[in-house]
Amino acid sequence: MSTQGDSSAPLRVGGWIPPQDPASPESSLPPEAPTAGAADTVVLHLPAPADTPTTSGPRRPVLTACAALGVLIITGIAAYTLGRPGGIGTPRFMAQPPASTAPAATPATTAPASAHAAEPLPSLTQVAARETSTPAAAASPSAGARSKPATSKKPAASATPTTQAPHRGPLPVGSSAGLEPSGMPGYRLRHRNHRGRVDRITTRSSALDRADSTFAVRAGLADDSCVSLESTNYPGQFLRHRNSRLWLDRRDGSALYAADATFCPVEGRLGDSVLLRSKNYPDRYLAVRHGQVSLSRHATPFTVRPAL
Incomplete structure (x- = not known):
């Protein structure tokens, strides 16, 4: 102006x-x-x-x-x-934005949890731990099907005598008895010349024959649940198998002798008969053939008789 x-x-x-x-x-x-x-x-x-x-x-x-x-x-x-900051001529890097324009920091904990919020992805460590902790049954194709518990089936009863539990039966320890082959009345198991065999022996037979056919029942030398047969006229000598034949040998204290001289009574088909199973050859039994006694898979039942 x-x-x-x-x-x-x-x-x-x-x-x-x-x-x-x-x-x-x-x-x-x-x-x-x-x-x-x-x-x-x-x-x-x-x-x-x-x-x-x-x-x-x-x-x-x-x-x-x-x-x-x-x-x-x-x-x-x-x-x-x-x-002053923000005044006339103040550089832009010194000017502060108004307080109303700055977004308010909301704590994560104050936000209400949504029922439909997405679940966070697991980390690699959690995935590895989940895979290692998952039981093998979970990986089966039918995950929803319930697995049936394993049921133990009882084995079917076999006709072979090996399935029957050994027991002394009519051969109590400490008794003296004679063994008569089933189906051969008047015959007895005996030793002669240190060989086991079957001969006809009755009350009219000689005292030597009757003594050879009498055995003292002892607890098994290799297993006390079984029996060992000791000669009454040759104490210290027991019936044993050797080379699959039956012998009367003196006890030598070896483990092999004890196992050879131990027989486990198994109940036969007839109520008063027993099968004599070898201790160290569980599938072999005393069998009579042509008057000789040996080990065989086909057992000969014996009936326990009083000593003559």
Whole structure:
């Protein structure tokens, strides 16, 4: 805005500045250097009051001090405005966004759990642990089918005598007995010339024949649940198998002799008959053939008779 005539004079915020006299020494001073914030200073051109003198008077020092004070106030306001963050002239990297635009950090624990929230994927460690801990039955094709418990079936009863449990039966330990082959009445198991055989022996036979056919029942030398047959007229000698034949040998204390001289009674088909099974050859039995006694898979039942 330009001044019109002599009635208007420039006015700065803070006080009036009267025009200077061209003849005054102050008019020769260089113009004031622009201060910080001068660009923001608003210059108002108002008409001077009628009673304001246009010439220098005694109020010039007061006006000058007021103007200087106004400049200092404006300079301080401009410096504060320029210096605070976000003010005029503040670089963008120093400006902070308003608090309302920053998203509020919501704790994970405060969010309500949704019933349809997706389950987080398991880690590789959890997958490996799950595979190793899964039982083998879970990998079967029919996972929903229940597996039937294994039922133990009883083995079918076999006709062979090997399935029957050995027991002493009619051969109690400590007794003396004679063994008569089933189906051969009047014949007895005996030893003669240290060989086991079957001969006809009755109450009218000689005392030697009757003694050879009498045996003392002892607990098994290799298994006390079985029996060993000791000669009554040759104490210390037992019936044993050797080379699949039956012999009467003296006991030598060896484990082989004890096993050869041990027989396990097995109940025969007839209630009063027994089968004599070898201890160390469980599938072999005493069998009579042509008057000779040997080990065979085909057993000969014996009926226990009183000693003659």
